[in-house]
Amino acid sequence: MPPEFSSVDLSLLKKYDKPGPRYTSYPTAPLFSSEYDAKRFEVDLITNNDENRSPLSLYFHIPFCDTLCYFCGCTTIVTSERGRIQKYLGLLKKEVSKTAFYMNKQRPVVQMHWGGGTPSYLSPAEIDDLATFVRRKFRFEENAEFSVEIDPRGLTFNHMRAFRSGGVNRISIGVQDFDERVQRAVHRIQPERLTRNAIDWARTIGIESINIDLIYGLPLQTLESFQKTLDKVVTLSPNRIAVFNFAYVPWMKPHQKLLHPEDLPSAETKLQLLKSTIDTFIAAGYVYIGMDHFAKPDDEMAVAQRRKQLHRNFQGYSTHAGADLYAFGLSSISHFGPVYAQNYKSMREYEGAVHNGHFATSLGYRMGRDDQIRKYVIMRLMCDLEVIKEDVEDRYNVLFDEYFDGALTGLQQYIDAGLVRHTIEKITVTESGRLFLRNIAMCFDAYLKSMKKENVFSRTV
DSSP, X not given: OOHHHHXXXXXXXXXXXXXXXXXXXSSOGGGOBTTSOHHHHHHHHHXXXXXXXXXXXXXXXXXXXXXXXXXXXSOOEEOXXXXXXXXXXXXXXXXXXXXXXXXXXXXXXXXXXXXXXXXXXXXXXXXXXXXXXXXXXXXXXXXXXXXXXXXOTXXXXXXXXXXXXXXXXXXXXXXXXXXXXXXXXXXXXXXXXXXXXXXXXXXXXXXXXXXXXXXXXXXXXXXXXXXXXXXXXXXXXXXXXXXXXXXXXXXXXXXXXXXXXGGXXXXXXXXXXXXXXXXXXXXXXXXXXXXXXXXXXTSHHHXXXXXXXXXXXXXXXXXXXXXXXXXXSTTOEEEETTEEEEEOSSHHHHHHHHHTTOOOEEEEEEOOHHHHHHHHXXXXXXXXXXXXXXXHHHHHOOOHHHHTHHHHHHHHHHHHTTSEXXXXXXXXXXXXXXXXXXXXXXXXXXSGGGSOGGGTOOBOO
């Protein structure tokens, strides 16, 4: 571990461990309003495609799972009824067709992601059918990135082959923790051999980009047990690793009440888990992208960060800056131009809208000028780990220090702690400051003071 990480005082981590946004968007989702509805979305969709030839990123939400993972914070539906899945796929196709009707056919798709839920809970035939349908509706760039989230439980080689035939070239495998006690505590029994099989199958058929998802802060995790998981992940040699801070929010996700709070690691242990994670993966040669992501030095994500081309959206870090995101399915969020638009989270409402030929938009937000300026600064901090003041001034015709006078006052505590360097030209996050990216970005958020953060956001560290 670089000295700057090793020397981070745990008391500093405790001090700044508070609720805050993950900044997959700005403004953040709690500010979305029902005043932005399907009619407004349709108008903005048409406007956005008027002679617009910028690239597209597509997201598909597959909410179904076989069992409920107690830690989950996603919009999911646990079912064994295949008919419900078939019905949903029909609605998804109808939503795609309606959107594609308005789409400028010259716009290339450079990225597609299937999330969930569990996309691999679809049958191989369903995977093939949906991928084929989408490719008929949009024009895909030859080397478009197609990623999908995988649950090794129930996965077969035929599933993986169907994904590859549909164009998948990157998979993200949910592991969370290899320890059996932890797996039992969170109701996700996933033997290590299943994960290894999934990775072997993927590499055998030509899917070379592998991401593994872990979570620290789960019940019964200890420094010793989680270190074994980290070491096993290193032997699997994934291209990318995401290590998420467990968001214990039972007031938002009632099923988390099934967890035993007394089994959760102490704040001290949780912070040690984070430091051990960074130590292990940096020692193994991974680049610490920031927040919760690691990548091999030659991975597109690490390369994009070095070139200041990294982007951030609702799926996390992305290498496709400049692409408009159109999202389909339950709870999914589109983002293009100044618009955020989220679909219904209720299956009944989603089905009703799509069945009646309407868009499924339930909430949204149209950004103002101040939103766009602050979003640019926050995203550059999150992705580049620095903000060049002149870039902001030239882009938005403002005087940086004057415009962000209040933010710079709030930033001073992080400067004093050695987490940020501030010069006349730029603001730079230090190596140790990467642990506090969310906190640093919060200084530039215009809305936090008026929000009840403790009931909306997970903790930052």
